[in-house]
Every structure is written in structure tokens, then in C-alpha cells.
Amino acid sequence: MPIIPTPADAMTTLRRRTSEKWGTHSDDVLPMFVAEMDFPLAPAINKALHEAIDLGDTGYVNPSDPGARTAFRDYAAAAWGWEPDPERMGITTDVSVVIVESLRRLIEPGDGVVITPPVYPPFYDLIPEAGGVVVEAPLRDDGSSYALDLDGIDRALAAGAKGVLLCSPHNPVGLVHDRATLEQLSRIVARHDGFVVADEIHAPLTHHGVEFTPYLAVSDEARAHGIAAESGSKAFNLAGLKTALFVSESDRMTDLIRSLPEEVTFRAGQFGLIATREGFARSRDWLDATVASVQNNVDHLQAELAAHLPAVRLRRPSASYLAWLDMSALGWGDDPAVIAEQQARVALSSGPAFGRQGAGYARMNLACSPDTITEAVRRLAAVDPSGAPQR
Structure with missing residues (x-):
């Protein structure tokens, strides 16, 4: 039997959450930083x-x-x-x-x-x-x-x-x-x-x-x-x-x-x-379906980056729902998550927080809907290398 991926909760539901992911930023920010999932709890x-x-x-x-x-x-x-x-x-x-x-x-x-x-x-x-x-x-x-x-x-x-x-x-x-x-x-x-x-x-x-x-x-x-x-x-x-x-x-x-x-x-x-x-x-069947959702989201992110933000490099992960993005070619400095939040209103995890090897990188949480990934990439693509929004 094919695995049916777990769908994420609706954005209207997610915005009612008060955890760190959803309570830290204003509603105009897409929160894709801390490792929390947007999926509903396993039924069991x-x-x-x-x-x-x-x-x-x-x-x-x-x-x-x-x-x-x-x-x-x-x-x-x-x-x-x-x-x-x-x-x-x-x-x-x-x-x-x-x-x-x-x-x-x-x-x-x-x-x-x-x-x-x-x-x-x-x-x-x-x-x-x-x-x-x-x-x-x-x-x-x-x-x-x-x-x-x-x-x-x-x-x-x-x-x-x-x-x-x-x-x-x-x-x-x-x-x-x-x-x-x-x-x-x-x-x-x-x-x-x-x-x-x-x-x-x-x-x-x-x-x-x-x-x-x-x-x-x-x-x-x-x-x-x-x-x-x-x-x-x-x-x-x-x-x-x-x-x-x-x-x-x-x-x-x-x-x-x-x-x-x-x-x-x-x-x-x-x-x-x-x-x-x-x-x-x-809840092992739920977990299998959730992993399938994440893997589909990695595919989706790769396609969106190739189409709209080809300067950003992603090496495909083999576990979890975290994408380690090499954003150094964008010219957004050592901590591109700052520009991402300020100008694109996308909250990513700071690359340098993971060590000096993270300069030019940011981490993106993919435990979400494909639509969230699409919106995030489009927002990031609308920022020029100087950090000024494109008109």
C-alpha cells in the first residue's frame, strides 16, 4: 500500500498556537525556524x-x-x-x-x-x-x-x-x-x-x-x-x-x-x-506518513529553489525536516537569516549559531505545508542581494 503523506494543519489553525514557533513573531512572518511541526498530533x-x-x-x-x-x-x-x-x-x-x-x-x-x-x-x-x-x-x-x-x-x-x-x-x-x-x-x-x-x-x-x-x-x-x-x-x-x-x-x-x-x-x-x-x-503509521510528507517537501523545496532562487544551494538531507541552506551566493552576509526575516518576513534559524562553519547559511523547517514552502521561496526571491526589497 502506498503511504499517504500527513497533511499540515491550516494556517488559520496554526496561527492560534502559542508555542515558540507561532508565538514569537507577528502574523506577517512565516515561522520556519525552531524545530516544531505544523502537522496535527498523531490520533493515538x-x-x-x-x-x-x-x-x-x-x-x-x-x-x-x-x-x-x-x-x-x-x-x-x-x-x-x-x-x-x-x-x-x-x-x-x-x-x-x-x-x-x-x-x-x-x-x-x-x-x-x-x-x-x-x-x-x-x-x-x-x-x-x-x-x-x-x-x-x-x-x-x-x-x-x-x-x-x-x-x-x-x-x-x-x-x-x-x-x-x-x-x-x-x-x-x-x-x-x-x-x-x-x-x-x-x-x-x-x-x-x-x-x-x-x-x-x-x-x-x-x-x-x-x-x-x-x-x-x-x-x-x-x-x-x-x-x-x-x-x-x-x-x-x-x-x-x-x-x-x-x-x-x-x-x-x-x-x-x-x-x-x-x-x-x-x-x-x-x-x-x-x-x-x-x-x-x-503511531508508527502516522510517523511513516509524516516522513513521506517531509521527503515530498524536500522535493518541493528543491524545485522551488531551482525555479526562483537558484543561487541558494541545498544538499538533500537524509533525516528529519530541516533544510541546511547555503545562501552565501546571495550576498546577504554571514547571517542571511537576518535579511530573510527583515526583508522577506521569513523566520529561519541563524547559520552562524551552529558554529563558524554556518556563516552564509540558514536552516529552514520543512515540517509544514508545500504552500508555506512556496510562499517562503517567493518572498526570499523578492529580496535583492543588498537586502532591499525589489519593486
Whole structure:
């Protein structure tokens, strides 16, 4: 049976939302920046949340409830051939907390942690929050594709960095690291007696026809020194409901999770736990349809750029709904998102926020209707290189 793509909500409905995406700008701005979806909630999630409200099931999370953890295990087994043990998982608010609380226990103050820019901007803040120092090993870029710079990571660890904060799949470029690369990474990290914290929040949004490999599934070394941050928040648009999972495969990392203060668990959201369970257990068809919508939107964006804004370059992502746009040829400076918002009234994510490699770039959110993409490209095309609107 062909997959029928998920349609986005109507603009009149979206404008009534009050989340960051829809509450930050005035109504004349197309918001295509923060990673929120314009799609309606999966029906199973919608139904379960309404039932919880009807029951008044609005208390604290129950850490002994295996629902979300078991649902994630079953999803990972079906999608990726990986079956993590729910007993080795922990619950918390979001992936950022998984990262910070893991790093607090893996490093000493002042220790270096490797990141691979251009990369999710909060990585630059989460490492110092945990007491560490950011060490950059930028992605290799040959002009047509990106890849981890394994030699650069090796050098950084040899120079004293203690571990790697891995973005997998990689935000903002949509890179899905292949198994061979991750196996090599695990051996490099093991050789330096390091660790990997793998942010895999975008993994369920891997595009059809592309294979995602969980870091903890690649080798015995990875299982020994790795901890994964998992969540349904990007896949099912649940960021505001606040639930994520620590996932481990070794006694060392399981002990780390069990050493966490109980408040790390109890700060998670009850609705988030319910929604995460329903997403991974009963919303896989919805997720497949949503990924199909995103892939169609990538096609649509490529066609619109070719027809109306050929100077802007897009390398096709292999995961998630984020388009990393090379806008440097437009002459809009290091941060073209500024001109896009001021002159085209299109809100994009600032490229330089992802690292110095993002100069001349902006990130566009494609979890929307094709009409929104069409309107955005037409608006951007109506701005001249000096940033003055064309008449």
C-alpha cells in the first residue's frame, strides 16, 4: 500500500498556537525556524491525552511504569534491529537534560568534550553547563557531502578531550552516519578510554530508504562507553510535554543512570510519558506518513529553489525536516537569516549559531505545508542581494 503523506494543519489553525514557533513573531512572518511541526498530533496520542485529562491523570510521573520505555524498545527493534533493555533506561525531561546530567558524571571540571560543527547550537552551552570545555572537530565537507572527521576526533582525544557529544542523525545537515563510520568512531574513543553521549532525537525521522544505526548497536566498545539520548519529541512533535530517555547497554552506564537524583526523573511530564508511549507503540503509521510528507517537501523545496532562487544551494538531507541552506551566493552576509526575516518576513534559524562553519547559511523547517514552502521561496526571491526589497 502506498503511504499517504500527513497533511499540515491550516494556517488559520496554526496561527492560534502559542508555542515558540507561532508565538514569537507577528502574523506577517512565516515561522520556519525552531524545530516544531505544523502537522496535527498523531490520533493515538491525541486520544490518550484527552483520556488522561478526562481522568484527571495529571500527577507526577510514575518511574516504575514501563510503558514509554517498553514502547521505545519495541519501536527500536522494529525500526533498527536494536532491542535495548528497558531496565537500563532512565526517564527525564528532554534530551538536553540527558546530555547535561550524563556529562556531569563523565567529566571533571575543565575537561574537553568534542562536538562536530556545524551542529545543534545548544551543544555549545550544554557542555559548559556540565562543567566541560567545548572542543571542535568540524564535519568534513568535500563540497558535495558531509562526514565525521574521524582523524580530527582522534587528534582531539589524543590532545586531552575526554569524550564525544555525537549528533546522530546530524542537525542541521541531515547526515545519517553509516555503521562503518560509527564502528570506527567507537574504536577511536575506546583507544583513548573516552565516552560518547549520542543525541539520537532525530533518528525516528530518518528518511525512507536510508538506514539509521544506533550508536549503542555498533560494537562492544560503543556499548561499554556510550549512553544514548532518545525521545519522541521531534518525531511526534511533543517537545512541550517534556519526556526523554537515557538509554544504556553497559553496567557502567546503567549505574550512571541509577545514580541520578530522583528529581531528574520527577521533572519529566506525565503527559509526555503518555504521549511517548502512544507515539512509539501506536503511531508508527502516522510517523511513516509524516516522513513521506517531509521527503515530498524536500522535493518541493528543491524545485522551488531551482525555479526562483537558484543561487541558494541545498544538499538533500537524509533525516528529519530541516533544510541546511547555503545562501552565501546571495550576498546577504554571514547571517542571511537576518535579511530573510527583515526583508522577506521569513523566520529561519541563524547559520552562524551552529558554529563558524554556518556563516552564509540558514536552516529552514520543512515540517509544514508545500504552500508555506512556496510562499517562503517567493518572498526570499523578492529580496535583492543588498537586502532591499525589489519593486
